[in-house]
Amino acid sequence: LSETKNMGLQWSAYQEANELFARVVINAYRHGDVVWCHDYHLMMLPAKLKEEHPNMKVGWFLHTPFPSSEIYRMLPVREELLLSVLSA
Secondary structure (H helix, E strand, O other), X not given: OOOOHHHHHHHHHHHHHHHHHHHXXXXXXXXXXXXXXXXXXXXXXXXXXXXXXXXXXXXXXXXXXXXXHHHHOOOOOHHHHHHHHHOO
């Protein structure tokens, strides 16, 4: 998958969607708010929010079991996703 143009386009669209969510949240955010990000659709959102507000309180919740290491390690963007979720 990582070698296909389709994966690159999908990843770009995913990042753009998370960026759009980040802009909306950042515009509404007030110091002291707690922001909850839900599900795999928004795995990049915590990092994008923390870039703008490093002290923002961000939580992230996955409604399904996290993928097994065997599946997760095959994702070409696994590091970016994991680092973003860990910033929540």
